[in-house]
Amino acid sequence: MAQIPDNAPLPDNPRRSYRVLLILITVLVAALVAAGGVALLVNILERKQEAKNPFYRVVELTDETEDPALWGKNFPMQYDGYLRTVDQVRTRFGGSEALPRTPTDVDPRSVVAQSRLEEDPRLKIMWAGYAFSRDFREDRGHAYMLEDQTYTERQRVASQPGTCLHCHASVYVPYKRLGDGDLIKGFEKMNQMPYHEARKLVRHPVACIDCHAPDTLQLRVTRPGFIEGIRLLKASQGIKDYDVNTMATRQEMRTFVCGQCHVEYYFKGPEKRLVYPWARGLKVEEILAYYDDEKVKDWIHADTGAEVLKAQHPEFEMWNQGIHARSGVACADCHMPYKREGALKISDHHVRSPLLNIPRACQTCHKWPEAELKARVETIQERTFQMRNLAMDALVDLIGDIKTARMSGKSDAELGVARDFQRKAQFLLDFVEAENSTGFHAPQEAVRILGKSINFSRQGQIALRDMGH
Amino acid sequence: MGKFLKGPTLEGIILGMAIGLITGVGGYTFLYAKGTSYLTNNPEACANCHIMREHYNGWIKSSHRIVAVCNDCHTPSGFFEKYATKASNGFWHSLAFTTGRFPEPLQIKSHNLEITENACRKCHQDIVEAMEGPYPGNIRLSCVRCHNSVGHLE
Numbered sequence: 115m116a117q118i119p120d121n122a123p124l125p126d127n128p129r130r131s132y133r134v135l136l137i138l139i140t141v142l143v144a145a146l147v148a149a150g151g152v153a154l155l156v157n158i159l160e161r162k163q164e165a166k167n168p169f170y171r172v173v174e175l176t177d178e179t180e181d182p183a184l185w186g187k188n189f190p191m192q193y194d195g196y197l198r199t200v201d202q203v204r205t206r207f208g209g210s211e212a213l214p215r216t217p218t219d220v221d222p223r224s225v226v227a228q229s230r231l232e233e234d235p236r237l238k239i240m241w242a243g244y245a246f247s248r249d250f251r252e253d254r255g256h257a258y259m260l261e262d263q264t265y266t267e268r269q270r271v272a273s274q275p276g277t278c279l280h281c282h283a284s285v286y287v288p289y290k291r292l293g294d295g296d297l298i299k300g301f302e303k304m305n306q307m308p309y310h311e312a313r314k315l316v317r318h319p320v321a322c323i324d325c326h327a328p329d330t331l332q333l334r335v336t337r338p339g340f341i342e343g344i345r346l347l348k349a350s351q352g353i354k355d356y357d358v359n360t361m362a363t364r365q366e367m368r369t370f371v372c373g374q375c376h377v378e379y380y381f382k383g384p385e386k387r388l389v390y391p392w393a394r395g396l397k398v399e400e401i402l403a404y405y406d407d408e409k410v411k412d413w414i415h416a417d418t419g420a421e422v423l424k425a426q427h428p429e430f431e432m433w434n435q436g437i438h439a440r441s442g443v444a445c446a447d448c449h450m451p452y453k454r455e456g457a458l459k460i461s462d463h464h465v466r467s468p469l470l471n472i473p474r475a476c477q478t479c480h481k482w483p484e485a486e487l488k489a490r491v492e493t494i495q496e497r498t499f500q501m502r503n504l505a506m507d508a509l510v511d512l513i514g515d516i517k518t519a520r521m522s523g524k525s526d527a528e529l530g531v532a533r534d535f536q537r538k539a540q541f542l543l544d545f546v547e548a549e550n551s552t553g554f555h556a557p558q559e560a561v562r563i564l565g566k567s568i569n570f571s572r573q574g575q576i577a578l579r580d581m582g583h
Numbered sequence: 584m585g586k587f588l589k590g591p592t593l594e595g596i597i598l599g600m601a602i603g604l605i606t607g608v609g610g611y612t613f614l615y616a617k618g619t620s621y622l623t624n625n626p627e628a629c630a631n632c633h634i635m636r637e638h639y640n641g642w643i644k645s646s647h648r649i650v651a652v653c654n655d656c657h658t659p660s661g662f663f664e665k666y667a668t669k670a671s672n673g674f675w676h677s678l679a680f681t682t683g684r685f686p687e688p689l690q691i692k693s694h695n696l697e698i699t700e701n702a703c704r705k706c707h708q709d710i711v712e713a714m715e716g717p718y719p720g721n722i723r724l725s726c727v728r729c730h731n732s733v734g735h736l737e
Contacts, residue, residue: 133593133594136594137593137594137597140597140598141597143601144600144604144605147605148604148608151605151609151612152608152612154612154681155608155611155612155615155616157681158615158616161632161633161680164633165633165636453687454634454687456633457633457634457636459637473686473687473688474687474688477690478688481728481731
């Protein structure tokens with residue numbers, strides 16, 4: 115109630131002013147109640163409209179529509195999620211932190227992720243003589259894949275081929291352009307270009323067209339590396355001429371589109387052809403055996419002279435050994451779980467760690483409190499991390515011993531056995547280290563591999579000792 | 584008596600208009616929102632709100648669709664208890680759906696879970712008795728922890 119100021123003229127008729135006040139209050143209350151009623155009515159109307167699943171095609175999408183923003187006009191909710199992959203959030207063992215940096219001419223980035231080399235200097239020993247010992251950072255969201263590859267210091271200490279863009283850019287349209295409509299021809303051409311030349315042909319990080327057919331929006335595989343890799347794998351299982359785009363189930367596709375890039379690979383021969391080493395199978399020993407057969411090495415270790423390998427993000431291979439894969443759960447089920455937007459059910463295109471989205475990612479199947487589920491995951495990761503540190507120490511010990519033996523004048527022939535143990539131990543360790551789940555994708559497999567790695571490192575040391583170095 | 588022969592006062596007219604307006608808006612909203620359907624046993628009433636569509640579709644495919652509708656498992660027996668539960672859930676669920684503030688995936692609250700667990704026992708009393716009965720004390724097993732798809736086949 116408003117205060118009546120002292121100098122206000124007294125109302126001539128208190129009864130009349132009381133009546134006026136009563137009328138005003140009646141009007142006000144009625145107006146509020148009616149407004150509330152109408153607001154509820156409108157809300158119900160909106161909810162009913164939501165249920166009508168409106169989808170408007172405002173842009174004609176073709177097999178040449180590269181720009182995700184155009185797809186976003188037809189699919190604003192999915193596009194909105196896709197844009198959110200710029201978020202940088204840490205989890206206990208992964209994720210990234212946005213660190214400010216001063217832009218320079220060669221590297222205009224003002225924000226980067228934290229350096230893993232500073233977190234664990236043993237990595238520099240493991241990768242001595244390789245570009246990874248110079249710059250290796252925590253991975254960030256999909257939005258950054260192209261700029262982080264363009265500007266990493268690794269580009270300046272080593273010359274990279276155009277092959278790298280296969281997974282760091284939207285290459286489907288550029289490949290087809292380069293190959294005059296032939297995807298594989300374009301792929302072969304771009305592989306052989308120097309990186310910075312090929313870089314001019316691409317414009318976007320991974321985009322809609324890389325996983326979706328423009329007419330039906332069905333999932334499809336566009337990456338030659340996976341098309342050929344999965345064919346080799348299926349052939350090893352007795353399935354001839356496997357064509358992923360016609361033979362995979364919808365649920366398999368919800369994994370395969372991710373497996374286009376989240377895999378172990380190498381560049382074959384002078385053509386720098388991207389090959390996924392799956393001709394014998396997906397297990398780490400099968401991959402290593404394939405590399406041994408093909409005499410593949412990524413570099414010569416600077417300290418020991420061993421011919422060593424770099425494993426890179428073998429999530430698809432590791433996940434295939436785990437219980438979720440066995441239960442038919444796809445990557446998208448946890449990393450892009452379904453969510454409700456109005457009455458629409460869409461898969462969440464904000465691809466991220468399930469730990470940042472536990473209710474939708476886990477609780478759909480696992481009816482436990484959020485804190486319990488998080489604790490389960492982190493228990494697995496803690497155990498894996500412990501083993502990883504043991505394996506890392508063992509490898510550093512072996513590298514130190516080989517280095518000492520080498521300095522004391524041992525010949526290549528004498529060092530051969532220990533070097534081979536280093537190659538094995540290092541690849542196995544890196545297979546878990548480079549895999550982005552700290553063991554969660556296949557917990558027992560991860561510690562099994564690390565256990566083997568430790569054994570190889572120690573066996574290498576024993577071999578040197580028995581040689582009497 | 585004489586009072587009513589005089590014309591209506593201004594307050595009377597305004598009050599009448601106010602009540603009429605509120606009744607009109609409220610009544611229309613009630614009908615537009617299919618308010619009367621909530622007094623029935625029809626499962627479609629529960630799916631008036633699209634948030635329940637998946638549960639409704641799940642029930643259609645479930646083993647219990649022949650023998651039970653939503654109310655059989657989600658409201659207690661007894662007329663008064665049933666409508667009290669309907670009213671309370673109706674209010675809180677409408678509030679959540681209107682404001683959009685609720686966790687997803689949806690999780691049943693303990694009170695409603697209790698109602699459902701009791702509902703299992705409406706029909707399956709004998710078998711539950713055989714499982715729980717022989718033990719001393721007051722142990723109570725949860726049916727839906729294992730049989731979670733009998734009402735809604737995911």
